[in-house]
Amino acid sequence: MKMKRLLATGLAAMLMAGALAACGSTPASTGTASTPSTAAPASTGAAVGDGKVYYLNFKPEQDEQWQALAKAYTEETGVEVTVLTAASGQYETTLKSEIAKTEAPTLFQVNGPVGLASWKDYCYDLSSSQLYGELSSDEFALKDGDKVAGIAYVIETYGIIYNKGLLEKAGYTQDDIKNFEDLKKVAEDITARSGELGFSAFTSAGMDGSSDWRFKTHLANLPIYYEYKADGISSTDAIKGSYLDNYKAIWDLYINNSTTKPALLSTKTGDDAVAEFVTEQAVFYQNGTWAYNDIADLGDDNLGMLPIYIGAEGEEKQGLCTGTENYWCVNSKASEEDIQATLDFLYWCVTSEEGTTALCTDMGFVIPFKGNLPATNPLVNISNDYIADGYTPVSWNFTTMPSEQWKNDLGSALTGYAAGTSQWDGVVTAFVDGWAKEYAAVNG
Amino acid sequence: MEKAIKRYFPLFIIPTLAAFLIGFIIPFIMGVWLSFCEFTTVQDATFVGFKNYLLAFADETFVHALGFTALFAVVSLVLINVLAFMLAMALTKKLAGTNIFRTIFFMPNLIGGIVLGYIWQLIFNGILSQFDLALNLNAKFGFWGTVILVCWQQIGYMMIIYIAGLQTIPTDVMEAANIDGASGRQRLFRVTLPMMMPSITICTFLSITNGFKLFDQNLSLTGGEPAHATEMLALNIFNTFYSRVGFEGVGQAKAVLFFLLVVGIGLLQLRLTRSKEVQQ
Amino acid sequence: MSKTKKAGRAMGSVLLAILSIIYASPIFIILMNSFKKKTYINLEPFVFPTAKTWAGLENYQTGFDKYNFLSGVSTSVIITIGSVVAILLFCSMFAWYITRVHTRFTKFMYLLCVFSMVVPFQMVMFTLSKTADTLKLNTPFTIPIVYLGFGAGLAVFMFCGFIKGVPIEVEEAAMIDGCSPPRTFFSVVLPIMQPTYISVGILQTMWIWNDFLLPYLVLDQKRYRTIPMIIQMMKGSYGRVDMGAIMACLILAVIPVIVFYLFSQKYIIEGVAAGAVKG
Numbered sequence A: 001m002k003m004k005r006l007l008a009t010g011l012a013a014m015l016m017a018g019a020l021a022a023c024g025s026t027p028a029s030t031g032t033a034s035t036p037s038t039a040a041p042a043s044t045g046a047a048v049g050d051g052k053v054y055y056l057n058f059k060p061e062q063d064e065q066w067q068a069l070a071k072a073y074t075e076e077t078g079v080e081v082t083v084l085t086a087a088s089g090q091y092e093t094t095l096k097s098e099i100a101k102t103e104a105p106t107l108f109q110v111n112g113p114v115g116l117a118s119w120k121d122y123c124y125d126l127s128s129s130q131l132y133g134e135l136s137s138d139e140f141a142l143k144d145g146d147k148v149a150g151i152a153y154v155i156e157t158y159g160i161i162y163n164k165g166l167l168e169k170a171g172y173t174q175d176d177i178k179n180f181e182d183l184k185k186v187a188e189d190i191t192a193r194s195g196e197l198g199f200s201a202f203t204s205a206g207m208d209g210s211s212d213w214r215f216k217t218h219l220a221n222l223p224i225y226y227e228y229k230a231d232g233i234s235s236t237d238a239i240k241g242s243y244l245d246n247y248k249a250i251w252d253l254y255i256n257n258s259t260t261k262p263a264l265l266s267t268k269t270g271d272d273a274v275a276e277f278v279t280e281q282a283v284f285y286q287n288g289t290w291a292y293n294d295i296a297d298l299g300d301d302n303l304g305m306l307p308i309y310i311g312a313e314g315e316e317k318q319g320l321c322t323g324t325e326n327y328w329c330v331n332s333k334a335s336e337e338d339i340q341a342t343l344d345f346l347y348w349c350v351t352s353e354e355g356t357t358a359l360c361t362d363m364g365f366v367i368p369f370k371g372n373l374p375a376t377n378p379l380v381n382i383s384n385d386y387i388a389d390g391y392t393p394v395s396w397n398f399t400t401m402p403s404e405q406w407k408n409d410l411g412s413a414l415t416g417y418a419a420g421t422s423q424w425d426g427v428v429t430a431f432v433d434g435w436a437k438e439y440a441a442v443n444g
Numbered sequence B: 001m002e003k004a005i006k007r008y009f010p011l012f013i014i015p016t017l018a019a020f021l022i023g024f025i026i027p028f029i030m031g032v033w034l035s036f037c038e039f040t041t042v043q044d045a046t047f048v049g050f051k052n053y054l055l056a057f058a059d060e061t062f063v064h065a066l067g068f069t070a071l072f073a074v075v076s077l078v079l080i081n082v083l084a085f086m087l088a089m090a091l092t093k094k095l096a097g098t099n100i101f102r103t104i105f106f107m108p109n110l111i112g113g114i115v116l117g118y119i120w121q122l123i124f125n126g127i128l129s130q131f132d133l134a135l136n137l138n139a140k141f142g143f144w145g146t147v148i149l150v151c152w153q154q155i156g157y158m159m160i161i162y163i164a165g166l167q168t169i170p171t172d173v174m175e176a177a178n179i180d181g182a183s184g185r186q187r188l189f190r191v192t193l194p195m196m197m198p199s200i201t202i203c204t205f206l207s208i209t210n211g212f213k214l215f216d217q218n219l220s221l222t223g224g225e226p227a228h229a230t231e232m233l234a235l236n237i238f239n240t241f242y243s244r245v246g247f248e249g250v251g252q253a254k255a256v257l258f259f260l261l262v263v264g265i266g267l268l269q270l271r272l273t274r275s276k277e278v279q280q
Numbered sequence C: 001m002s003k004t005k006k007a008g009r010a011m012g013s014v015l016l017a018i019l020s021i022i023y024a025s026p027i028f029i030i031l032m033n034s035f036k037k038k039t040y041i042n043l044e045p046f047v048f049p050t051a052k053t054w055a056g057l058e059n060y061q062t063g064f065d066k067y068n069f070l071s072g073v074s075t076s077v078i079i080t081i082g083s084v085v086a087i088l089l090f091c092s093m094f095a096w097y098i099t100r101v102h103t104r105f106t107k108f109m110y111l112l113c114v115f116s117m118v119v120p121f122q123m124v125m126f127t128l129s130k131t132a133d134t135l136k137l138n139t140p141f142t143i144p145i146v147y148l149g150f151g152a153g154l155a156v157f158m159f160c161g162f163i164k165g166v167p168i169e170v171e172e173a174a175m176i177d178g179c180s181p182p183r184t185f186f187s188v189v190l191p192i193m194q195p196t197y198i199s200v201g202i203l204q205t206m207w208i209w210n211d212f213l214l215p216y217l218v219l220d221q222k223r224y225r226t227i228p229m230i231i232q233m234m235k236g237s238y239g240r241v242d243m244g245a246i247m248a249c250l251i252l253a254v255i256p257v258i259v260f261y262l263f264s265q266k267y268i269i270e271g272v273a274a275g276a277v278k279g
Helices: A002-023 A025-046 A060-077 A091-099 A113-122 A130-134 A164-169 A180-192 A213-219 A221-231 A244-256 A262-267 A270-278 A289-298 A336-351 A353-362 A378-388 A404-419 A424-442 B002-006 B009-034 B051-058 B060-091 B098-110 B113-129 B139-167 B171-179 B184-213 B216-221 B233-242 B248-274 C002-033 C058-065 C069-100 C104-118 C121-134 C143-164 C168-176 C181-192 C194-210 C213-218 C227-234 C243-263 C265-278
Strands: A053-057 A081-085 A107-110 A141-144 A147-152 A156-163 A200-202 A282-288 A303-306 A318-323 A327-330 A392-394
Touching (some): A060 A289, A060 A336, A060 A353, A113 A141, A113 A147, A113 A424, A130 A147, A180 A200, A180 A244, A244 A262, A270 A282, A270 A289, A327 A336, A336 A353, B009 B248, B060 B098, B060 B139, B060 B233, B098 B139, B113 B139, B113 C002, B113 C227, B113 C243, B139 B184, B233 C121, B248 C104, C069 C143
Antiparallel strands (some): A141 A147
16 A cells, blocks of 8 residues: 555656656746846846956966965956866866856866867967967967967976985986986886885885876876877877887886885875985986975985986987976956956966066976076976987877876776786777777767 | 635745755756757757767766666665664663664764765775785775775664664564564564564665765775776766766766666665565 | 573673774774874874874864865855755745645645655756856855755655644644734744754754765855865865875864764754654
């Protein structure tokens, strides 16, 4: 009896819901149709006077500096600037949920052509902006046809940062490391004597979300770079993986000569690696110019950088990896006032003394604008020296990786391989098959 | 009297109804509609028919999540209810310290899923690292880890419901069974369990729907690692929605399927256990 | 016979005591680790802090200063109180109306409430956050409307279950004495429903206080974060994972709940039991 009633209730509820969905579509659609018409005047009404800036920041390392800069700008001009920093690895998720809101970010970033493909409908054409006029070279503009959709705001460099003092203690200098064989020899020698030396070769290659991008994205750039170079292309819908053996070699080197057992890498965080490097438990630390503030305690003279050698032909002349994956985009769907306010803010950032000091000195950026200041970041100077000495910088080809999903899958495969729970084949599959699959999924 | 009340329709009905429209009815209808559309925002939706549903089933991670979630829901259902029932039996024996034990067993229930996930992550990784293992390396650890976490959280809750149920069994029924010479086993299976069916219905209903809907604990404990192997349905839907551009429609289609599944299982479960209830 | 029975009872108590200790240990492990320096937490989670690893209250300080834990507490408190009060007041009124007035509309409303109870949040998460955003329900002061809407199903269902068992004669008598329906509701119905208010209130508080996804998607993240949101953000946020601060914040998140529980245990346990029986 009871059961019957309940069943009837449930059925009725479902039927009703179905009926409601069917006949309710008229009021619902007028409901949604009326939303923009009521919301639009409200939002422009609210924006009377000055616009507002809402920056969804990608770089967690510079969160504090951006907050400070935003505050300074508000104090100077009275324009409200809000900065929200997405958790690392969560930028896409945060951008997606924030951009759907009425108070959407007016300023966000994409990581290059692949990111632009997803977001181009939201990119305001910057070709007539003052900001564009400040660019030191046109190559730093991200274009979608004739439209300037994004403008790079930082040029960065990464490689293997090393502790000069420790390397000398182990009996080597930078001159001893000119290719992958040398690097391997030095690292394995340090590992063999780590008990006596008191330190290891590499910091932990942590695969926690706060650190795994160093390997699934930055390190993976090298096999892609060499493959593109060999094939004379700049992007592809299907990677061949011709340099995956080299990728394996460098990854093996990292995980077998570090402070941590390979199986434990999955829980190691970015902080752990920094702590190991700063407390002199390891000589080598793969990271880039943005990490300077974290490791400054070791002393500027004590820091050096090596190219990431993977054993490809001609790597003796290989330099550090220099490029950008950070392009500012102004949200074209924001109100006119907000767009103007955002453009003004950006112009101020790259031209005013306060703005350029914050970007170049506090954040340690090299900015591709005329107002760039000489670097105080020693890692930037090291990278400039490499170029001056005739080494060829490695370009950032990871901006052509098909999707975030691809990177995540590669990361999982690397973690599994390091822990011994899966084979290298898993990495190859994620790298090669995953690329074609993701490329097809994303590009329809 | 009805007439008098009816005049106050705006006062009694409008506030809840308005909120209900905003918080449930409109989003629900829009959600069903959008599952047949391609969209990035609500305004630019274009109708595409069943394409999203086909894509949802073509997605291996979704199919895997379906199986994984079902297995998880069944295992956690059985473990939670058996253990909670045993504890409830023990705690109605008037043992010394019963109140303190009850307090402790119920406590984890009040802690939120996100917090629980990080608490257990530390503990599991601490144990596993002794053996050079970690939670996010192996789907088996992730599975059992989540089972243990959910048991820890929900046993207390179900136990309270079972205790309440046990206390409603009239003592004379038990005494009669005793006099008739029923063994402990017979008393449990012939008297206690049938009398407890209403409580069992509720507890199994709650634990199976909780199992299917699990999100916070899944997100914080394993985050779906390794490679989506421990990703449950709710998290899979969230990830489809928010971490992939262009897959919003597929995410919404998955959500509709998920909803149908939860409703279907709920009804089925009620039907199965209600039919065993004795009329009192 | 009675001797072995006594021994058996003692054994039972001892077993349960051991089980209780195991049951409570995770909280103590976190507490212990919250006083360790952050680099030692992952390395040796089950070891007591030593002089070398002792961090004092530093982790708690970080939690307060850097992660703004206190603002999270106030956001969570405002949201929970606002939502629970709204749900209790409006849903009980709604439930009384639809139980006492018999029309097709009220019947439909009841079924719709039952129906909404089983719908998973993922079904409406995108459209709900969109609707809430359009209507500016993205602050702690307005989000209770969203909770009232999404949580109405269970509350109305439980109130209806109770009201059905209340003899209608009392209310009729009050109305004949000249009480208007609102007056009847507030002075006659509301007092006798007190136990139901407590159980609904407790179930809703447990849900809203701990809820993560709804505020994460609906709230204006730039300004407001609830406790679960802060804890989730700490993992991977700002490019680093400060295990020490996480431990401290986990403890800070758990303490108010435990204190609240110990003080109102009787009501909570009764509320849960009663809520289930109604279901």
